[in-house]
Amino acid sequence: MSKNPPNYISTTNACKLCTPLGAAIAFKGIEGAVPYLHGSQGCATYMRRYIISHFNEPIDIASSSLSEKHAVYGGGANLKLGLINVTKKYHPQLIGIATTCLTETIGDDVKMFLNQYEQEVKGEKPTMVEVGTPSYNGTHMEGFHNAVASVVDTLAGKKDTRDEGSPVNILPGFVSPADIRYLKEITKDFSLTPTILPDISDTMDGQAAKTYEKIQPGGTPISAIAAMGNALASMEFGHTMSEKSGGAILAEKFGVENIRIPQPVGIRASDRFFDHLAQLSGLPIPEKHRAERGRLVDSYVDGHKYIYGKKAIVYGEEDMVVGLTAFLAEIGVIPILCASGGKSRKFAEKIAEATGDLLPEQPQVHEGMDFYDISELAESLEPDLLVGHSKGYPLAQKLSIPLIRVGFPIHDRMGGQRILHLGYRGAQQLFDLIVNACIAKKQSDSPIGYSYM
Amino acid sequence: MELLKEREEQIHRTGEQPFTLTCNKDSLAGAVSQRACVFCGSRVVLYPIADALHLVHGPIGCAVYTWDIRGALSSGPELHRLSFSTDLQEIDVIFGGEKKLTNALFELIERHSPKAAFVYSTCIVGIIGDDLEAVCRNVEKEVNIPVIPVKSEGFKGNKRAGYTAACNAMARLIGTGDTTGISPYSINILGDFNLAGEIWMIREYFERIGVEVVANITGDGRIADIQRAHGAALNVVQCSGSTMDLAKMMEDEYGVPSMRVSYFGVEDMAQALYDVAGHFNNPEIMAKTQALVKEELQELLPKLEFYKKALNGKKAAIYVGGSFKAFSLVKAFRLLGMDVVMVGSQTGTEQEYRELAEITDPGTIIVDDTNPLELTSFLEEKNVDIFVGGVKERPIAYKLGVGFCDHNHERKEALAGFVGMLNFAKEVYSSVMSPVWRFTYQKAEKK
Numbered sequence: 001m002s003k004n005p006p007n008y009i010s011t012t013n014a015c016k017l018c019t020p021l022g023a024a025i026a027f028k029g030i031e032g033a034v035p036y037l038h039g040s041q042g043c044a045t046y047m048r049r050y051i052i053s054h055f056n057e058p059i060d061i062a063s064s065s066l067s068e069k070h071a072v073y074g075g076g077a078n079l080k081l082g083l084i085n086v087t088k089k090y091h092p093q094l095i096g097i098a099t100t101c102l103t104e105t106i107g108d109d110v111k112m113f114l115n116q117y118e119q120e121v122k123g124e125k126p127t128m129v130e131v132g133t134p135s136y137n138g139t140h141m142e143g144f145h146n147a148v149a150s151v152v153d154t155l156a157g158k159k160d161t162r163d164e165g166s167p168v169n170i171l172p173g174f175v176s177p178a179d180i181r182y183l184k185e186i187t188k189d190f191s192l193t194p195t196i197l198p199d200i201s202d203t204m205d206g207q208a209a210k211t212y213e214k215i216q217p218g219g220t221p222i223s224a225i226a227a228m229g230n231a232l233a234s235m236e237f238g239h240t241m242s243e244k245s246g247g248a249i250l251a252e253k254f255g256v257e258n259i260r261i262p263q264p265v266g267i268r269a270s271d272r273f274f275d276h277l278a279q280l281s282g283l284p285i286p287e288k289h290r291a292e293r294g295r296l297v298d299s300y301v302d303g304h305k306y307i308y309g310k311k312a313i314v315y316g317e318e319d320m321v322v323g324l325t326a327f328l329a330e331i332g333v334i335p336i337l338c339a340s341g342g343k344s345r346k347f348a349e350k351i352a353e354a355t356g357d358l359l360p361e362q363p364q365v366h367e368g369m370d371f372y373d374i375s376e377l378a379e380s381l382e383p384d385l386l387v388g389h390s391k392g393y394p395l396a397q398k399l400s401i402p403l404i405r406v407g408f409p410i411h412d413r414m415g416g417q418r419i420l421h422l423g424y425r426g427a428q429q430l431f432d433l434i435v436n437a438c439i440a441k442k443q444s445d446s447p448i449g450y451s452y453m
Numbered sequence: 454m455e456l457l458k459e460r461e462e463q464i465h466r467t468g469e470q471p472f473t474l475t476c477n478k479d480s481l482a483g484a485v486s487q488r489a490c491v492f493c494g495s496r497v498v499l500y501p502i503a504d505a506l507h508l509v510h511g512p513i514g515c516a517v518y519t520w521d522i523r524g525a526l527s528s529g530p531e532l533h534r535l536s537f538s539t540d541l542q543e544i545d546v547i548f549g550g551e552k553k554l555t556n557a558l559f560e561l562i563e564r565h566s567p568k569a570a571f572v573y574s575t576c577i578v579g580i581i582g583d584d585l586e587a588v589c590r591n592v593e594k595e596v597n598i599p600v601i602p603v604k605s606e607g608f609k610g611n612k613r614a615g616y617t618a619a620c621n622a623m624a625r626l627i628g629t630g631d632t633t634g635i636s637p638y639s640i641n642i643l644g645d646f647n648l649a650g651e652i653w654m655i656r657e658y659f660e661r662i663g664v665e666v667v668a669n670i671t672g673d674g675r676i677a678d679i680q681r682a683h684g685a686a687l688n689v690v691q692c693s694g695s696t697m698d699l700a701k702m703m704e705d706e707y708g709v710p711s712m713r714v715s716y717f718g719v720e721d722m723a724q725a726l727y728d729v730a731g732h733f734n735n736p737e738i739m740a741k742t743q744a745l746v747k748e749e750l751q752e753l754l755p756k757l758e759f760y761k762k763a764l765n766g767k768k769a770a771i772y773v774g775g776s777f778k779a780f781s782l783v784k785a786f787r788l789l790g791m792d793v794v795m796v797g798s799q800t801g802t803e804q805e806y807r808e809l810a811e812i813t814d815p816g817t818i819i820v821d822d823t824n825p826l827e828l829t830s831f832l833e834e835k836n837v838d839i840f841v842g843g844v845k846e847r848p849i850a851y852k853l854g855v856g857f858c859d860h861n862h863e864r865k866e867a868l869a870g871f872v873g874m875l876n877f878a879k880e881v882y883s884s885v886m887s888p889v890w891r892f893t894y895q896k897a898e899k900k
Contacts, residue, residue: 010557011513011540018514040576040608041480042490046518049844058848060825065480068609071580078482085457085483089826101512102576102608105546135512136541136577210894212829212852341513391520394534 005366006373013371013391015315016341018135020098021047022143024061025174027096027129029198030151031219034062034092038079038110039100041065054409054416055177055204057216062086062095066102075103076113083117087124090214093222096147097130104134127222129154139342141317144174145241148197152246155222158229158254165193167227168280169234169256171246172196173263173319174408177205178420186274186423189288190281195224195231197246205417229254232280235273237263238319240344262354263319263422265430266327267296269354270423292424299428300331303435306453308332310384310438315339315374315392316407318347318367320421324387324406325363326354327427333434334359336381339369371395385437390416402437406430454830457484463822465806468815474806476821477613485824487772487845488799490607492575493519494615497862498695499571499603499622500533501525501646502674506567508537510554510585511575515607516540523862524648527673532567541577551583558592558600568676569599571622579606599676601625612774613694613800620699623670623679627703630677632684638733639665639685641709643700644692645716647672648862651869655716658870662730662741670696683707687732689714689725694775694800716869717781717877719753719788749871757788760878765790767838767885772820772828772846773860776801776809782841782860783812789878794835797823825849838885854895856884 024035024047037044044063051059062085064070064078079097086095099110110130118125131150133143148171170183180201187194202218228234234256236247247258264273270293274285310333314321318340325335338351348365355362364377375395386392387404390412396403410416420426439453456464462475480486492509496519499507509516520536527533539557541550554572562570570592574585585602593600603622605615640659645652652672659666667685668678688700688711700711712732714725723746730742769786771779776798783793796809797820809819818831832840832853840850843861850857858880860868868877 008560009539009553010508010561011516011538012561013520013536014513014517014538014540016513017517018512021514036483040490041486041488041611042493042607043514044485045487045489045845046493046514050518052844052848056848056851058825058852060485062483062485063480065482065484065486066608067479071576071608081481082483085481086485088457089483089485100576101514101541101546102580105577105580134543134546135514136546137543139513206852208854208893209852212833212849214826 005369006376008372011370013394014341015339015370015374015391016139017050019133019138019140019143020100020135021050022140022145022174023096023098023131023133023147024059025051025200026144026147026151026198027098028059028203029200029219030094030096030225031221032093032215033219034060034086034090034095034215036062036082036086036095036097037100038064038075038097038108039066039102043100050409053411056417057204057206059204060090064103071102071106074106075108076116079108079110079113080117080121083128084121087126091124092126092215094127094129096151097128098133098143098147099131100133101135104132127155141174141241141319141342145245148246149244149249151197151225152228152249155225156228156250156253157226165191166281167193167195167231169228169231169247169250170194170196171234171236173238173241174317175237175263175422176417176419177201178418179422179426182420182423182425186289187277189286190277190283192277192281195228196220197225197228229256231256233257233259235276236260239322239350240318240342240346262326262350263323265323265421266330266427267293267424268330269323269326270427273423289424292428296424296428296431299431303431304332306435306438309334311336311382312385312387313337313339313374313378313381313383315369315386315388318342318344318350320407322347322350322354323421325351327430328387329355329358331431331434333385335363336383337374337377338363338365339374340367341369343367385434402441404430404434404437454826456827457481460484460827463820464827465810465819467810467813467817467819472807472810474803474819474821476801476803476806477611479611480822485826486822487824488612488822490612491610491615491618492573492605492607494612494695495573495603495605495619495622496615497523497646498616498619498671501527501671502676502679503527503533504530504568504675505532506537506561506565506570507533507573508539508557508561508570509573509575510539510550510578510583511541511573512577513538513540515573515575523646524865525646525672525862526648526650528653532565537561546577546581549581549583550578551588554583554585554588555592558588559596562592562596562598567598569601569626571601571603573603573605575605576607579609599626599629611800616695617698620696620702623699624702626676626679628680628683628707630680632681635667635681635684636665637686638663638735638738639667640687640689640729641668641670641682641685642666642672643670643688643690643696643711645669645672645869646862649865649867651716651867651873654867654870654872658726658745659729661745662726663738664729664733670699683709685709687712687729689729691715691777692775693777694802713777715777715781717778717873718785719750719871719874720784721781722870722874723750753871753875756875757878760882761788761790763882763886764878767791768794768835770795770832770835770837770840772797772823772840772842774799774843776805778860779809780812783809785874785877788874789881793817794837795820795831797821829853839881854890854893856881856887856890858884
């Protein structure tokens, strides 16, 4: 089990981002939405830059642009002005307002400001959703999940005017646009009608367009969110978010069963996901997906010897690390350290649940880690692989080992938004990536330069 | 496109009316400014000082979004590429973060043995009232290196205020080092950040003409150099927005005169060398400068011909952090035979915008502190072929089917100096002439 983690006062090269960033990304997954940060100008700009470098898409995040006098007298007037200006320029259907450490600390009451706005402002008024995201509390994942919960709490109802198919809710957490496109495909193949919240598949991985879109098309329609209370069930990926999640709210308010499963990464977690869909739809797993699973197993067999016993360090968001660790365990890679900047207090338990029967010995699992801590532990662990986002690159370089780039952010490669992690297809891509990384390493380290595997 | 009323006076069109332009004001709420904040201004200026500890006192965001953010290279230590934070938590916000900051400083200084420590305050520190001066003073007593607070609370002004805070922080270092042995023909290079190794090229030019460089402020910067920078005979200031305050302070306090230069584009690069040589009024230095410029131009100009021919008549738009760089870019595009149809910046001054209006062609849009939707409408209106900006501007260009040249702090291509002009031409060419545009709707429809 876990040994004592390093315990430093300072943080060096954090393995987490701040709460409002997660909220902004979640809001980007709603149709016609503009994310809005109630804080000083810098937060919005920094996050835009950070997010653009991964997705290569425009992401306009508005800001109250608070200055010194607002910090003293309160930011209400600027919030209202900002909302009016965003409405004028973008004509959004929804503005997703996230607070920042500045406005949380000066005690701005956003709910009250929004009530005043509602009474004072005439004319066009988008739907407002607000979420408290002080950056001194939690990571970007708390921001993400709390924003989703707030959207559900504010918008979901039980009246469904749509008469199409059997609706299911999927709350996938922070996964890639490619993952979401694939989730839609799978659910539709089961003749289910998915409402995926949030849906960044188009908004953060858009097409070349004829005209510049002020707000990128796509995202979960507000009407679909309004109907989430009518779904057959909700499927929520991950276990490390707070109890008051979007799925939990739907269960509590509308009695929609909330099926919480780990992120479907790898065969076993994907099987659970497909089984639930089969159960919900009453249909067998479609042949197309069975075949993909079959090919995946076939490739596992073909590739197993190249990776067996390789030691991996996995880091990033807790739920993604749980999923990836389970996947690595099932292909014969030994996870030796699982690290996250998050602090759910459930991390080790969930990893044990996902891998217990596959691993003779549990990896070290540590919450609240930064890359200094990870690097320090790595020295004695002698890993063969790093699995995580691109911020692990300096460590991979130092250790001269491959970095398998997954998750967010990918700032040093093309196509971060198109990495597929979930389901049989995602496992196939990850498996090929990992096997090939190991083969490439062996090949480039070899003086012979052999030309067969 | 209809402008927000408050934004109208920050946009000017050359020749269409007498020059007026409002600038250096707080960004408008909800306008989606491309600007960052005071902290950003300080952080980017001090960032390249490679042997200093840069500790961000605040919640994690401010540190993590500035981790390894600049392509500012170091010839030695690389401490500047790490991201240090006190990662304030709720409990620190309630009870104050001074103790955590003190302990973090001791921990990091012991671990890394930096030559100095900069402690950046963030929004929240300004609110909870941590006394950074006192913490730094107390730690400094025990660690034997300068520990310097940078007053960069994000909300206390705009990015320009951050430049001032950075200059104030560096001012504390200047005057504390030994200046013996410094040549009378010596300069400090201010406002070059050694992106893609540019300051090494510039230093080499100065060395070739017989001028000693005392301190790089701040590209490939070192604390010890900055401490003896007051011994230099002249401050040569680029990117005047960011380090002019420091030059002024050194002039007042130590009598070091300063001049503004730019190393971008052939004309400005040559002018920078001539100005420095002229300042020293030494025939040998002037002769060497003439020889250097001649040699470099003989090498460069024939190579540029190919690009000039290909790019002649193409239209360019520019949006950069400080407007001083924009002047050089306007000239560089002219040299390539291209038309600049829009030019703007996040933090330009009225004087700079006025001068831009004087040198640009009629109809050129001049804009302060703009935003994605305005930029979009300008690029569309002017039917631009290439947009020069930073990461946040890139997707705007690409979605409009417009080429892009990164001229911001993340870039990996050296664009300064004579060889930089060639690289710039290649950069512009490789985007404008790429075959990929034939697949985008905008260009396909134009044909």
